[in-house]
Amino acid sequence: MQCLLIDDDIPTVNVLHDFVDWDAFGISKIMTAHNISDAKLLFEQSIPDIIICDIEMPKGTGLDMIKWVREHKYDCAFIFFTCHESFDFASTAISFNADAYVIKPFDKDKLETSLIKAIDVIKQRRELNEYSRYGQAWLKNRDLVEQGFWRDIMFATIPPRLDVIQSEMQKRDLDIHLEESYLLAITCVSKTDMEIDWNDNTFKYALHNLCSEMLFGTTDHSQIVTYKIEDVFYSALIKAENESIDVIKHKYDNLIKQCRKLFRCTATSYLAEGNEIFQIAETKIKLEEMDKKNIIYKGKVHDGKERFVYSNSEPYSLDVHQMNTLFIQGERVKIVNLLKKELETLASLNKLDVNTIRAIHQDFVQVVYSLLYKNNIQAHKLFSDEVAQQLAQSSNGSVFEFMKWANYVTNTTIDFLKMVIASEGVVEKAKRFIHEHYDQDLNREDIAAVVFLTPDYLAKRFKLETGLSVKEYLNEYRVKVAQEMLIHSKASISHIATQTGFDSISYFSTVFKKVTGDTPNAFRAKYNVLKI
Incomplete structure (x- = not known):
């Protein structure tokens, strides 16, 4: 498809040209013009499929442009992009079958939504013209009905019973064979695997069309169903197994590469063969669960029978x-x-x-x-x-x-x-050092060196602010840690003494009793009685 951008404001044209991901919408060529006269000349070179045009311009308005296009019967979708919200402008634009009317300032999501609408309208119009020319307008409706049928099968809106499925096929006048064996393939793209912050509707539209084109060579095929659950986009293929699985896998390999190239995202595909039609809904759920369990094998094609078995014999612990x-x-x-x-x-x-x-x-x-x-x-x-x-x-x-x-x-x-730390005083920094190194052989000189004070001056400041000497504070903190170990572990008293920085079990017991009033053994016994 081709798009023509018309605006007398050059920066606006440049923003439109560079900011929209045109490839995602199947638009391969962008033409630009800054007045109506230049825009008309471009029609001699190539007729655009879509025109995005400002209304107010010095050498002819956007309304003049759409009137000229319609009078010459050019089949172009038309999107007006303007700062005017006037009803007169809008009503005139509508009278000439404008497809969308977007108000400035530039809003990427609104413009992309209008693009999707315009592309769909022009595709439907052209397809209907083509069908009517050959008396085949009913084909499009049949495709939509079939796509709706497969969606209902996948989501079990039609109960997975052969008699009910057959009844629905008859109601919808579909020629689908119940005895066929079906392939279900699902391509998954999580929002966490996207490098671009896509609009949901835009990405669904782009993914749907890409899957359809890569697998069938046409857009919006009836056997492609695209949907979103939470933060994951899915595009599913349901087809009779009349094609080699190797050929299908090759197509999905290329699809994954194109998702990386065009959409800058990581897509992962899962293929499940041999499904009867009533099994499709259940298989869909299994493939979605399979994707949730897939942590390190993204960006590949997987057989639906894979289980991602990991060789973990014991739980892992971080150091x-x-x-x-x-x-x-x-x-x-x-x-x-x-x-x-x-x-x-x-x-x-x-x-x-x-x-x-x-x-x-x-x-x-x-x-x-x-x-x-x-x-x-x-x-x-x-x-x-x-x-x-x-x-x-x-x-x-x-x-x-x-x-x-x-x-x-x-x-x-x-x-x-x-x-x-930067907001702490000298004493707080000294206390922090004690908390982080209590299990080591510390003395007053070591602690004073950290805060760049003499040991005597630190001792005065410490006593003044805490009411304790440096040695007393160190021992009380060590006892506090030891209490936690006595309560929550089965380690021996000697081991706890060593782990909390005491050089002997006797000194540990003396300090512990002085601080708590109990010996370590008595403290642990008292706590165990309280737990009972």
């Missing part, structure tokens, strides 16, 4: 200690690269399934939330914006979406922690 250290150090690039490397390794070993991604997701969240909790930051406030929520909702759907979410969470967390 949360290493991840926590990287967050504390602010190593955002290393965090993202570590996750990427883990996912690539698991994928190469065929161990990256939905459950594994979910486990990594949960471990990663645990690290982030634990870190935020230690710094008195409420996670639900930090990640309450719309972008964070959208990324979180789709993060388990694919590796790409998981990495987008993880990158966002990493940057947001580290940026906020840096802001909190």
